[in-house]
Amino acid sequence: MKAPRPKASRTRRLRRIRQIFGPGFIAGAADDDPSGIATYAQAGAAYGYMLGWTMLLTWPLAAAVQEICGRIGRSTRAGLAETIRRRCPSPVLRLVVLLLFIANIINLGADLGAMGSAMSLIGGGPPHPWVIVFALASTLLETFVDYQRYARLLRWMTLALLAYAATAFVVHVSWGSVLRGLVVPAMPGSGAWMLVAAIFGTTISPYLFFWQASQEAEEAGLASAGDAEPGPDWQVRRxxxxxxxxxxxxxxIAIFIIVTTAATLNVAGTTQIDTAAQAAEALRPLAGDFAFALFAVGIIGTGMLAIPVLAGSAAYAVSEAFGWRTGLAQSAGRAKAFYGVIAAAGLLGVLVHFSSIDPMRALLWSAVVNGFVAAPLIALVIWLGSDSEAMNGQPIPRRLQLLGGAACLVMVGVAIMTTVSWIAPTAR
Known part of the structure; x- marks a missing residue:
């Protein structure tokens, strides 16, 4: 008779399985924030299934860059901004952090607005009070909940994205057209380049680079201060x-959003979507109350996941750039400046929502700017990850250098084609 497995061994195995769904998984899920949902919904509404290939192309590129950032954080025990500060001139660091902070604030404003509108659609009443409630709740949770508990909460929040998978299966979808859109790259016309740039900019997002590197560094610090962590080979695989x-x-999930809006809005001739909440509202008469409810609830759930990542990545970048005490594992009393940036980011996001700035127009431009900024930042990340001295003798392998380089070249190509599409009509 086989002896029962020791409880400690089972606990350790379960802990390792949970660790696989860590900062990278949270970053990936947060990538489908309400503003990203709006971008993918616009792609499906405007061009049907034609732009599905962008999701197939960006997966290995985005994953490789995120893996590099995770390995930088784990090997250096420092966030990305801190690593840049150690190895690069100050103007480079300031420019990167400034662009990240501005894009994150605009993103926060758009996400909060979409969540408020979704809550208004579900429960009635004006959206503005809900914007304040969501910003305040997210800030308080991120500031006062124990880090380990908060990390587990964020992992569970990723399940909100399954609402979009469910929505795709309650509408009529031409799966043959979906497959063709995934494997046959097509461009609907030169006017689509700005939307493609927004898709790439919102999928390969600089704020995710900073979040994953800083989270890995923080978890490495916690592990070294506590029980002995698994060896470096296990950490690389994880x-x-x-x-x-x-x-x-x-x-x-992004593919499911494109599929849902292509099968409903595009087919019905609704080709212009400005917000995620507008996409949910437009679904109601075409796909029924159940699809509408799933889509709207998903906006709120993904927003509650994305807001702390956006505010947190801004706080990590700014605090590391200035050499302040940094980290969600720190108490609010010990890292006042760090949590002050989180609170300021939430407040500024609310102000963006209440300002005269068109949040979705600003968001589209911020996604495009992210697409332009991502290329040099990816090049910088590859350089840092390949530096054996910076990586404490654990540089990234050739495989990641090549995939990261491909991501950089693709982002440059998209930026060039987007610029050409702007210039060409003016020239004519």
């Missing part, structure tokens, strides 16, 4: 699985 599964989950 980061790889975490990053690739996280971005796979993100892109599969």
């Amino acid at each position: 980061i790889r699985l975490d990053s690739w599964l996280g971005m796979l989950f993100s892109n599969v």
Whole structure:
């Protein structure tokens, strides 16, 4: 008779399985925030299934970059901004952090607005009070809930994205057209390049680079201060699985969003979607109350996941750039400046929502700017990850250098084609 497995061994095995769904998986899920949902919904509404191939292309590229960032954080025990500060001139660091902070604030404003509108659609009443409630709740949770509990909460929040998978199966979908859109790259016309740039910019997002690197560094610090952590080989495999599964989950959900809106809105002739909440509202008469409810609830759930990642990545970047005490594992009393940036980001996001700025127009431009900024930032990340001295003797392998380089070249190509599409009509 086989002896029962010791309880400690089972607990350790379960803990390792949970670790696979760590910072990379949370980053991937947060990538499908309400503003990303709006971008993918616009792609499906405007062009049907034609742009599905962008999700197939961006998966390995985004996953490779996230893996590099995770390995930088784990090997250096420092976030991305801190690593840049150690190895690069100050102007480079300031420019990167400034662009990240501005894009994150705009993103926060759009996400909060979409969540407020979704809550208004579900429960009635004006959206503005809900915007304040969501911003305040997210800030308080991120500031005062124990880090380990909060990390587990974020993992469970990723399940909100399954609402979009469910929605795709309650509408009539031409799966043959879906497959063709995935494997046959097509461009509807030069006017679609700005939307493609927004898709790439919102899928391969710089704020996710900073979040994953800083989270890995923080978890490495906690592990070294407590029980002996698994060896470096296990950590490399875990980061790889975490990053690739996280971005796979993100892109599969994005495909379901494109599929749902293509099968309903595009077919019905509704080709212009400005917000995620508008997409949910437009679904109601075409796909029924159940699909509408799933889509709207998904907006709120993904927003509650994305807001702390957006505010947190901004806080990590700013605090590391200035050398402040940093980390969600720190108490609010010990890291006042870090949590102050989180609170300021939430407040500024609310102000963006209440301002005269068109949040979705600003968001589209921020996604495009992210697409332009991502290329040099990816090049910088590859350089840092390949530096054996910076990586404490654990540089990234050739495989990641090549995939990261491909991501950089693709982002450059998209930026060039987007610029050409702007110039060409003006020239005519």
